[in-house]
Amino acid sequence: MHSIILFAHGARDPEWARPLQRLREAVLARRPEADVRLAFLEFMTPSLPEAIDAAAAVGATDVAVVPVFLAQGGHVRRDVPAMLETACARHPALEIRLQPVLGEAQSVLDAMAEVVLAG
Amino acid sequence: MHSIILFAHGARDPEWARPLQRLREAVLARRPEADVRLAFLEFMTPSLPEAIDAAAAVGATDVAVVPVFLAQGGHVRRDVPAMLETACARHPALEIRLQPVLGEAQSVLDAMAEVVLAG
Helix, strand or coil: CEEEEEEECCCCCHHHHHHHHHHHHHHHHHCCCCEEEEEECCCCCCEHHHHHHHHHHCCCCEEEEEECCCCCCHHHHHHHHHHHHHHHHHCCCCEEEECCCHHHCHHHHHHHHHHHHHC | CEEEEEEECCCCCHHHHHHHHHHHHHHHHHCCCCEEEEEECCCCCCCHHHHHHHHHHCCCCEEEEEECCCCCCHHHHHHHHHHHHHHHHHCCCCEEEECCCHHHCHHHHHHHHHHHHHC
């Protein structure tokens, strides 16, 4: 089974996660059979390691970790690879793949530019 | 003159601002006559008040402030209105408008979902 983990920063305000939940729904609307989970760096749960454990527990064979960040900062460059290394060691049969940061995709930037101008 | 200020969090790593610069270019590609500026909450310059001052200095009559955040957290809900209030007092002739957070637009979430699945 293919799992997708949408990994975001997190915030103290529970409302902050709402667009992430909407992103999860948008992914599921396109691929209803996928196992799509949220994970957070801080303030919110589950953590990325917890989400990977949960995906493995329900029988995932591969996991795509998608950083839902606007840009690749220190969190994505340093913290995520370290977490994934630990997760790989815990789940040697699981293929874990790190996708590029979402905010750097040209199609996402183009969609943002259109919204800026629709204002 | 119409100014657009793309307001983002900022980070210690100068590379972090690159997608923001690409967003600015994507907006300018669609509206070359617009005055489009970046501004940052922390770690990077200019600040939002500085960017508004700069827009006013080059003759802006109205400014659209666009929070380039994934979700509306404390920064956008508390810090930005306070900064805009001060800026309005400094520039009474300038019309300053706060647009919704970019990451909450459905078209942006849809573009992200497509990128997630394109892997």
